Amino acid sequence: MIPQEIIRRKRDGDELDAAEISSFIAALAAGQLSEGQIGAFAMAVWFKGMSRTETVALTLAMADSGDRLQWADVDRPIADKHSTGGVGDNVSLMLAPIAAACGLAVPMISGRGLGHTGGTLDKLESIPGYMITPDADLFHKVVKEAGCAIIGQTGTLAPADGRLYAVRDVTATVDSIPLITASILSKKLAAGLETLVLDVKVGNGAFMADRGQAEILAQSLVEVANGAGVKTSALITDMNQPLADCAGNAVEMRNCLDFLAGRKADTRLETVVLAFAAEMLVKSGIAASSDEAEGMARRALSSGKAAEVFARMVSMLGGPADLIENPDRYLARAPVAKPVPAARSGWLAACDTRGIGVSVIDLGGGRRHPADRIDHRVGFSELLPLGTRVNAGEPIALVHAADDAAAERAVAALAAHYRITEEKPELTPVIAGLI
Incomplete structure (x- = not known):
């Protein structure tokens, strides 16, 4: 060669x-x-x-550049989900235990924050003792016995992707559809998946702000993954506002625990989580229809079974066994909390979602440089959804900060990220399409 x-x-x-x-x-x-x-x-x-044939070959070659996980002794369908990244997007934290409670095995290999988007691993690291890089034997054991494990990529899994991405990052070639496709899917193929569901975000808080480009990426991912032998579909979801009512690390972990306890029903977040659970269950053959699958997911939540799976996963990976019962004992709170008052009366009509993500970084909840340490305590909570009627001075969010000065800056920044109008806005649906 x-x-x-x-x-x-x-x-x-x-x-x-x-x-x-x-x-x-x-x-x-x-x-x-x-x-x-x-x-x-x-x-x-x-x-x-690259043609689809070339992109499949590139994906397979990168997947074969390191270890491939084997699940022959796990008697459940092997499934996973991947998101292209957003703000307040903590779907994976709840989805993995729900899917596991319904009969799937979910070896979920996640990443850290990228740019303005939050990272699942950063959120999990707000749990004391949680091991995001266990050895292969422990990872296998947790998936087999708990049903799911959410960890970080090891150096032996698709290592070619790591080197190629590092060069792409400094040569202005990150935004190539074939290279994005191979980067995402090579790690998923190496994880030994049988089925995969993709969350392709679109909107002002997504890497793909244009619907057409999001559909092109989703189509590429689905075609290449299926061409490589993994049954795959993609949902295109809205990222024109934070998905959850919070953005940060410990605050999103608290959101996860509230969701598993049934305290986040009838939200945009619930709609997305249940849609992905249903798609995973149908794709894997556990359920015959989306309605049947959603019913299974709801029962896993209401019965407490999903919460039990999450608790077992956390405990087996080194975290506290009583995290769900005693979150305040383990999830640190920022010393300063300040409300963000609405600048005027009217309807919350739009927001700069990317700006909200950047504001979390400014608080210390993300990285400007790879070596930066994260303050897991900081962020925003109680974010009101778009379409809410507010009065001037009414809180639209709560800032969690390390000190008063940082809190004041964040209050001003977040208020500026929202547009309030006299007319009630027409909102886009949270799930925009299925590919």
């Missing part, structure tokens, strides 16, 4: 065959390519694109 010939062919718009792609990715994983060669390949793909 001559790397520069493969780069040249892709630069010229030729279609690469599976052997060429496989050999290039194997060399990348083995450290045999320079950063210049990797960057040139990524840029050639960015400009010339």
